[in-house]
Amino acid sequence: MVNSGDAVVVSGLVVRRGRSEILRGVDARIPGGQVVGMLGPSGAGKTTLMRAIVGAQRTASGTIEVLGHPAGHRALRRRIGYMAQSSAVYDDLTVEQNLDYFRRVLGAPRADVDRVIAEVGLDTVRRSLVARLSGGQRSRVSLGIALLGTPRLLVLDEPTVGLDPVLREELWTLFARLAAAGTTLLVSSHVMDEARRCDRLLLVRDGRVIADDTPAGLLAATGAADHDEAFLRLVARGAGTHGRHAASGSEGAA
Amino acid sequence: MTPRLTLATTGRVLAQIRHDPRTIGLLLVVPALLVGLIAWIFDDTPVFAQVGPAMLGMFPFIVMFLVTSITTLRERRSGTLERLLTLPLGKGDFIGGYALAFGLLASLQAAVAVAWAVWVCGLEIEGSLGMLVLVAAVNGLLGTMLGLFASAFATTEFQVVQFMPVIVAPQVLLGGIFLARDQMPETLRVISDWLPLSYSIDALTLVTDGGDTGEVLRDVLIVAAFALAALVLAALTLRRRTR
Numbered sequence: 001m002v003n004s005g006d007a008v009v010v011s012g013l014v015v016r017r018g019r020s021e022i023l024r025g026v027d028a029r030i031p032g033g034q035v036v037g038m039l040g041p042s043g044a045g046k047t048t049l050m051r052a053i054v055g056a057q058r059t060a061s062g063t064i065e066v067l068g069h070p071a072g073h074r075a076l077r078r079r080i081g082y083m084a085q086s087s088a089v090y091d092d093l094t095v096e097q098n099l100d101y102f103r104r105v106l107g108a109p110r111a112d113v114d115r116v117i118a119e120v121g122l123d124t125v126r127r128s129l130v131a132r133l134s135g136g137q138r139s140r141v142s143l144g145i146a147l148l149g150t151p152r153l154l155v156l157d158e159p160t161v162g163l164d165p166v167l168r169e170e171l172w173t174l175f176a177r178l179a180a181a182g183t184t185l186l187v188s189s190h191v192m193d194e195a196r197r198c199d200r201l202l203l204v205r206d207g208r209v210i211a212d213d214t215p216a217g218l219l220a221a222t223g224a225a226d227h228d229e230a231f232l233r234l235v236a237r238g239a240g241t242h243g244r245h246a247a248s249g250s251e252g253a254a
Numbered sequence: 255m256t257p258r259l260t261l262a263t264t265g266r267v268l269a270q271i272r273h274d275p276r277t278i279g280l281l282l283v284v285p286a287l288l289v290g291l292i293a294w295i296f297d298d299t300p301v302f303a304q305v306g307p308a309m310l311g312m313f314p315f316i317v318m319f320l321v322t323s324i325t326t327l328r329e330r331r332s333g334t335l336e337r338l339l340t341l342p343l344g345k346g347d348f349i350g351g352y353a354l355a356f357g358l359l360a361s362l363q364a365a366v367a368v369a370w371a372v373w374v375c376g377l378e379i380e381g382s383l384g385m386l387v388l389v390a391a392v393n394g395l396l397g398t399m400l401g402l403f404a405s406a407f408a409t410t411e412f413q414v415v416q417f418m419p420v421i422v423a424p425q426v427l428l429g430g431i432f433l434a435r436d437q438m439p440e441t442l443r444v445i446s447d448w449l450p451l452s453y454s455i456d457a458l459t460l461v462t463d464g465g466d467t468g469e470v471l472r473d474v475l476i477v478a479a480f481a482l483a484a485l486v487l488a489a490l491t492l493r494r495r496t497r
Contacts, residue, residue: 017497054340055340055494055495056336056339056340056494056495056496057495057496057497058495058496058497072494072495074342077340077341077342078341078342080340082337082340084333084336084337086332086333087332087333088332088333088334088336088337089332089334090266090270090332090334091332092270092273092274093266093269093270093273097266097269101262101263101265101266101269102337102341104258104259104262105259105262105263105338105341105342105343106341106342107258107342129273145337
């Protein structure tokens with residue numbers, strides 16, 4: 001039975017690419033209105049799981065329910081904001097033109113462009129070509145596109161990579177504010193110290209979710225001082241109270 | 255397909271090109287220059303009168319094929335296509351948006367090349383100039399559609415550029431520019447019946463000689479049908495879910 005408070009319910013998800021199994025039976029729940037961090041080393045399957053949730057990934061078996069619909073359902077296209085790791089923006093358009101095009105595709109109000117530019121702090125470069133922006137600015141354009149139309153679920157693949165500490169802090173504050181307003185956020189990162197900014201954590205390794213807990217709960221259960229150490233202990237422990245299975249076999253590709 | 259979304263896409267593609275004036279310049283000037291070169295080479299011979307019209311059809315086809323295949327490959331590689339396909343944009347809106355934007359550019363290019371060929375190079379046209387531009391523009395559209403389709407089978411820009419000779423060269427060779435199609439070996443003539451460029455070259459020659467408008471339109475419709483088929487194939491290569 002699906003808990004109506006869950007924004008995303010993944011069960012038994014398997015994704016194969018060629019002969020390798022990228023996701024090996026993932027079960028996960030993402031409660032609504034929270035910031036859920038997905039942490040794990042690169043190559044663990046974080047991106048694949050996110051792509052599966054937004055309906056861009058072909059899956060071998062298992063089910064994913066997103067906001068009461070199967071993943072990839074037409075009704076979800078207006079309700080999910082997805083920011084991929086590649087910034088997926090048009091280099092030969094200005095910041096404003098990028099946002100305006102995606103706003104039209106979503107059918108969102110015109111005022112959204114200004115709101116989003118303010119939220120991601122790109123006011124000073126709004127008329128610059130994206131090709132001329134720094135890496136961090138580009139990824140904020142991409143984040144801005146994901147925020148258009150005020151989606152109920154935000155799936156953000158490494159949104160803070162390449163940002164300075166001040167900007168990272170600002171974005172995590174923004175995420176908390178969005179969650180307080182009822183948005184569900186799934187945010188991936190391979191920086192463990194971002195874990196403390198999340199309401200819940202999913203630790204992913206080798207195509208499996210090895211822990212699903214609150215940041216404090218994870219520390220308590222592993223007796224670790226920080227989340228890096230908690231992760232290491234979970235891996236060393238193999239199948240623990242939190243883990244479903246010990247990670248084994250070959251490294252999957254991202 | 256939603257007109258609002260198709261037009262938004264057309265506007266976006268044109269805005270991208272507007273930021274790249276050099277491409278616009280090349281797009282509009284290069285075919286005219288090449289037509290001029292051919293006219294000069296065959297000065298004092300009747301050759302230009304024979305091959306000139308065919309050239310007017312060939313350039314929009316080649317240029318639009320290249321431009322579209324590379325642009326859409328970039329969309330596939332940069333992740334913008336994947337992003338769009340997670341949003342409420344129809345595949346028809348994506349392809350239609352490109353077709354409109356590049357169709358417009360193809361028409362402009364054709365108009366410039368035709369004007370240059372007729373008024374500067376002295377190409378004599380018995381039929382209507384508008385018809386000539388129409389045939390050339392439909393050729394550009396065909397190139398656009400084939401480019402969209404071909405981009406699905408390339409993973410790098412290098413590969414997609416290699417598709418150009420594969421798709422274009424046989425059509426040019428068999429299209430009746432070098433030798434009238436009815437004088438070719440039977441097998442080659444039959445093959446040329448199945449290549450769209452044969453019909454556009456036929457149409458261009460008809461317009462030049464002041465042939466029957468009905469026949470020209472029949473040829474144009476055949477080329478348009480090929481373009482439509484390529485559009486459907488291109489749409490099939492757009493998948494919301496990928497590996």
